[in-house]
Amino acid sequence: MHPYPALYESAVHAAVGGTIDALFGQCDCDPYQLDCLLHPRRHPPVVRLGPCGCDGENGGCQTACFFGAISRDSEGNAVVSGKDCVGCGACIDACEAENLTDNKEVVPIFTMIQKEGL
Structure with a gap:
């Protein structure tokens, strides 16, 4: 792939x-x-490319998002809200798994x- x-x-x-x-x-x-x-x-302006590998309930991306645009699905993966995300990229920089991109x-x-x- x-x-x-x-x-x-x-x-x-x-x-x-x-x-x-x-x-x-x-x-x-x-x-x-x-x-x-x-x-x-x-x-949304930021898309998730793969499963999250974060430890804990709030990953780095969710903590870094000033706009509260990131939530978690039932599997613990980041879900970026197209309504709230402004595309600033803070979550991309904070994603330890490098699974977020613009x-x-x-x-x-x-x-x-x-x-x-x-």
Whole structure:
């Protein structure tokens, strides 16, 4: 399975090259991560890439979030609220497992530019 940085790079190259549709069938990747790249407006400004490995009830990300945008699901994983998250990145810096990243909006922009012939 492609790690997120490699998936992001592949998606950017595919969008710039006009082959983004081919990425769906050929990609050995996490469908959620691909959806985050292709449809960033459906997701909060910060997305979780994998299970949390934090000890205790409140992980570093939750403690670092000034806006109270992070809660925990039943498995103890961080859940970022799209309503409350402002994308400041404090939680990304505080995530010990490095499983949080900023939502990237560039792939749809390149896809639109390619389709419009700009």
